[in-house]
Amino acid sequence: MKKQLKGKVHKFGNNISTDLICPGKYFHLRSDIKKLAGHTLEDADPEFIKKVQPGDFVVAGENFGCGSSREHAPLIIKESGVGAVLAGSFARIFFRNAVNIGLPVMELDTSGMESGDELLIDAESGKVKNLSKNTELTATPLTGVMKDILEAGGLKEYVRKGL
Amino acid sequence: MKQTLTEKIISNHAGRKVKAGDIVFADVDRAFVQDGTGPLTVKVIKEMGKGLNRPERKYFFLDHASPSSKSELSDAHKVLRDFTSSTGAVLSDVGKGICHQIVAEQYALPGELIVGADSHTCTAGGIGAFASGFGSTDIAFAMATGKLWLKVPPSIKVTLTGKLPERVSAKDLILTLIGRISASGATYRALEFTGEGVENLSVESRLTVCNMVIEAGAKNGVMPADDRVSEYIERERGCKVDFERLRADEEAEYESEITIDLDNLEPVAAAPHSVDNIKKLDDLEKENIKVDQVFIGTCTGGRIEDLEAAARILEGKKINPSVRFAVCPASEKVFMDALEKGLIRIFTESGGFIVTPGCGPCVGIQGGVMGKGEVCLSTANRNFKGRMGCPESDIYLASPQAAAASALEGKIVSPLNAG
Numbered sequence: 001m002k003k004q005l006k007g008k009v010h011k012f013g014n015n016i017s018t019d020l021i022c023p024g025k026y027f028h029l030r031s032d033i034k035k036l037a038g039h040t041l042e043d044a045d046p047e048f049i050k051k052v053q054p055g056d057f058v059v060a061g062e063n064f065g066c067g068s069s070r071e072h073a074p075l076i077i078k079e080s081g082v083g084a085v086l087a088g089s090f091a092r093i094f095f096r097n098a099v100n101i102g103l104p105v106m107e108l109d110t111s112g113m114e115s116g117d118e119l120l121i122d123a124e125s126g127k128v129k130n131l132s133k134n135t136e137l138t139a140t141p142l143t144g145v146m147k148d149i150l151e152a153g154g155l156k157e158y159v160r161k162g163l
Numbered sequence: 164m165k166q167t168l169t170e171k172i173i174s175n176h177a178g179r180k181v182k183a184g185d186i187v188f189a190d191v192d193r194a195f196v197q198d199g200t201g202p203l204t205v206k207v208i209k210e211m212g213k214g215l216n217r218p219e220r221k222y223f224f225l226d227h228a229s230p231s232s233k234s235e236l237s238d239a240h241k242v243l244r245d246f247t248s249s250t251g252a253v254l255s256d257v258g259k260g261i262c263h264q265i266v267a268e269q270y271a272l273p274g275e276l277i278v279g280a281d282s283h284t285c286t287a288g289g290i291g292a293f294a295s296g297f298g299s300t301d302i303a304f305a306m307a308t309g310k311l312w313l314k315v316p317p318s319i320k321v322t323l324t325g326k327l328p329e330r331v332s333a334k335d336l337i338l339t340l341i342g343r344i345s346a347s348g349a350t351y352r353a354l355e356f357t358g359e360g361v362e363n364l365s366v367e368s369r370l371t372v373c374n375m376v377i378e379a380g381a382k383n384g385v386m387p388a389d390d391r392v393s394e395y396i397e398r399e400r401g402c403k404v405d406f407e408r409l410r411a412d413e414e415a416e417y418e419s420e421i422t423i424d425l426d427n428l429e430p431v432a433a434a435p436h437s438v439d440n441i442k443k444l445d446d447l448e449k450e451n452i453k454v455d456q457v458f459i460g461t462c463t464g465g466r467i468e469d470l471e472a473a474a475r476i477l478e479g480k481k482i483n484p485s486v487r488f489a490v491c492p493a494s495e496k497v498f499m500d501a502l503e504k505g506l507i508r509i510f511t512e513s514g515g516f517i518v519t520p521g522c523g524p525c526v527g528i529q530g531g532v533m534g535k536g537e538v539c540l541s542t543a544n545r546n547f548k549g550r551m552g553c554p555e556s557d558i559y560l561a562s563p564q565a566a567a568a569s570a571l572e573g574k575i576v577s578p579l580n581a582g
């Protein structure tokens with residue numbers, strides 16, 4: 001995992017479900033992550049995939065990733081080049097899946113962030129600087145097994161290294 | 164240390180007494196995937212370089228695309244067929260039914276720890292198990308090692324009193340609860356149901372309630388197993404099983420407590436596009452909302468008691484000709500029971516059609532995909548935008564009784580006022 005992340009904010013609302021992130025109608029593309037990633041967050045913002053640049057951030061309100069257990073949701077967010085997802089809170093399964101596949105997820109107050117803001121994130125300390133608004137916040141730190149898994153780069157790598 | 168039911172079950176699988184907040188590597192009794200999450204699990208198991216731990220307790224369900232509607236899905240099915248035949252894991256093929264229904268019918272036992280790569284794995288809490296949904300990679304880990312790390316959740320105690328009135332169902336109960344606590348009101352928590360109201364619920368109803376705890380964000384929902392559970396297991400599996408009657412300790416610690424009186428419940432629906440947007444059906448009826456499709460089925464509302472309740476309202480009547488009426492039994496067993504009870508004839512004669520046991524149109528793959536501007540009344544558990552294949556359609560979630568009544572009227576109505 002990269003220690004310093006810099007990119008632009010793409011802002012979403014509350015209760016962004018896995019159906020909005022990874023629509024069920026593309027169920028048949030699940031074995032082709034690259035193709036599936038072309039539809040990332042499509043039902044929440046059809047333009048997102050055209051706008052997103054490598055290293056950008058998905059920023060949302062409460063309960064991000066609610067709904068199904070499909071790991072394809074964090075997988076395609078990662079595949080589309082997003083550096084991290086920041087939200088006020090996450091649904092449980094999404095959060096765990098993201099950590100397992102090595103997509104950084106950070107829980108903090110995102111109410112002051114807007115689309116287009118530039119953020120500088122220090123993954124280790126959890127410090128999030130909003131360069132556009134000149135503010136700084138700290139995300140709730142990961143602890144225990146979750147921290148070990150994210151640091152290993154995901155659950156697969158964690159197992160390979162021998163738990 | 165006084166323990167909740169969830170803490171007791173996890174303790175039995177962690178080899179020590181645990182309390183909320185503890186992180187443990189727990190022994191997993193059963194693990195499963197479905198055709199949407201399974202191929203990724205298989206890939207990860209292979210990449211982990213491990214085989215399967217106790218393959219006879221690992222299940223692969225072909226239920227979401229049942230039968231397959233696209234060649235890519237057939238390819239994914241083949242991956243799972245090949246993997247199960249080479250490892251000795253259990254394959255549940257197309258047409259056999261929805262994973263959660265079959266786990267409850269055929270496999271789950273009270274007190275077990277069950278994990279699945281599907282969010283509604285929590286359904287088996289109705290049998291008295293700790294059951295929770297995870298992603299493909301976590302389940303790959305569980306299948307390969309027989310263990311999974313868990314954080315023991317704090318519990319919310321939900322005391323049920325009384326008995327469900329006529330034409331009010333388990334669906335109304337869980338929707339009412341979600342409306343009260345919101346779609347994130349139980350995130351990371353266990354919902355532990357207790358009280359005489361639980362004893363008054365059929366096992367089918369318990370499964371429906373536990374199925375939807377995830378819609379409030381919960382990690383699991385659980386109800387203490389009793390005689391009704393042993394009768395259910397005997398009826399469905401044709402064999403008697405013994406199990407320990409685990410109960411929460413009297414003075415167990417709960418994060419909060421809620422009481423719901425079943426006697427006073429009313430028929431409700433979740434209006435688009437979120438499951439906590441709860442409205443009384445009496446009020447929705449006044450809005451004159453026409454329905455294009457009515458769907459009875461899924462791991463929430465496709466069990467035999469659901470089909471029976473709907474058929475009682477439909478018998479001898481015809482649905483409104485403007486409605487497509489899809490009925491999808493949750494499993495082959497449910498289908499056979501419905502055949503035997505004459506329900507399939509009632510649905511067909513009333514103007515409905517039968518979809519192959521499986522997820523059907525629930526997730527917008529096949530069996531009744533919605534079109535632009537259309538409205539569906541469904542007995543499923545999710546009405547997220549786009550859920551049934553079209554982000555410009557509206558989904559209302561309600562009971563099988565409300566679904567049957569609305570199919571007759573061609574608009575959303577309360578089952579208390581119809582038929």
Ligand code: SF4
Nearest residue numbers: 261461462522525526
């Ligand atoms: S019936 Fe619907 S909610 Fe249940 S497992 Fe299938 S897709 Fe998921």
